């Protein structure tokens with residue numbers, strides 16, 4: 001795989017005199033390391049210690065960064081090179097915690113038996129009260145079979161667990177929902193559907209994650225039809241919501257009518273097919289798709305899209321390119337047309353780096369770190385649950401996209417996922433749309 005990112009933290013001590021940190025930054029830059037956060041750990045009269053996050057494309061590049069810093073000498077010392085990504089995952093990222101303390105026997109009897117029995121009986125006689133007296137209505141099952149973990153392929157559900165835990169952290173922190181990973185030891189659609197049907201009663205909604213295509217399509221469709229709660233495959237529709245928002249913002253900035261634009265989608269798996277469907281649902285007339293699998297192209301044709309015969313043909317014909325192939329470096333700089341809008345969304349590494357696409361003449365370019373379904377899925381689930389919706393519909397998804405666009409600063413493609421108001425604005429838009437659907 002090209003461009004496999006390595007993130008490390010370098011703890012560097014420099015003499016506390018102007019110009020010394022600049023030498024360290026230059027040393028990193030000379031090896032083309034990418035500097036991220038910088039935290040000052042100690043600012044003393046004689047020396048300063050900083051924790052510098054850097055991203056490198058390879059182990060060799062990291063080694064070069066380290067030896068460049070070491071070569072500065074002049075009192076500059078590396079104290080440690082740490083892997084903060086691994087450290088953040090030690091012990092897992094989530095835990096089920098109780099909201100109430102048990103400090104006395106009275107607490108025990110209130111929270112557990114005998115007190116709890118009256119609540120059970122109340123729910124038995126008034127099932128709608130389950131959402132009020134339990135956590136069911138705010139719990140989302142994050143279900144994977146591990147067959148398409150990011151762009152890493154079929155690495156299995158256990159290796160995919162860090163991603164599921166990550167989604168749970170985002171649901172909790174952005175909209176206060178509990179995400180509970182469910183790892184399936186099967187990728188058979190019948191077994192997956194049956195399993196989820198048997199466990200759905202403990203959840204307010206089902207988020208399907210990193211389930212590969214084509215079986216993800218059947219699984220989602222069947223669950224949507226058979227379950228009375230919202231079910232959404234995030235790689236399909238969460239991604240499509242955010243891609244539509246980014247394209248709308250890019251069109252606004254370049255005065256392009258999205259409905260008349262030629263949009264090319266490279267990779268027609270879970271994410272790619274859903275992006276095409278969303279664009280067509282929004283009214284885009286010319287959506288062209290490409291996949292190395294004939295069956296994936298057939299699916300797009302069945303939905304009313306068009307296909308092209310090669311990557312070169314898509315890059316040549318289309319004004320806006322979206323790529324979700326999982327293949328790092330697939331789009332070469334020489335294929336980029338001046339003024340194109342390029343969203344290379346594969347994680348962990350894009351089909352073309354945004355900096356490379358811009359240098360090759362693209363008007364706008366982004367990768368899957370910024371145009372990421374994290375912008376959409378927390379608010380979509382929160383809005384659907386707040387509305388008591390039984391399903392997540394296209395009008396709700398388009399409402400989410402438009403809310404994201406309205407919240408994007410002029411000249412930018414997408415809002416900052418850490419913006420505290422973003423997810424609540426998306427949730428309100430989705431809830432309102434769901435309520436309109438009910439009226």
Ligand SMILES: NC(=O)C1=CN([C@@H]2O[C@H](COP(=O)(O)OP(=O)(O)OC[C@H]3O[C@@H](n4cnc5c(N)ncnc54)[C@H](O)[C@@H]3O)[C@@H](O)[C@H]2O)C=CC1
Pocket residue numbers: 148149150151152210211212213234235236239266267268269270271272290291292293296323324325326327330345346347348367368369371372373374
């Ligand atoms: N930025 C974001 O929010 C998201 C990004 N993604 C990324 O998109 C990528 C794909 O994810 P999924 O759609 O879930 O996987 P998938 O496995 O369902 O789809 C990938 C598709 O790309 C096709 N493909 C592979 N190489 C190709 C090539 N050289 N030319 C044309 N088609 C090719 C495959 O045949 C397959 O149909 C992954 O890297 C994933 O991380 C997925 C969801 C969200």
Ligand SMILES: CC(=O)C(=O)O
Pocket residue numbers: 149150151210234235346347368372373374
């Ligand atoms: C972001 C995400 O869901 C993916 O890359 O699969």
Ligand SMILES: [Mg+2]
Pocket residue numbers: 150209210234235
């Ligand atoms: Mg995913």
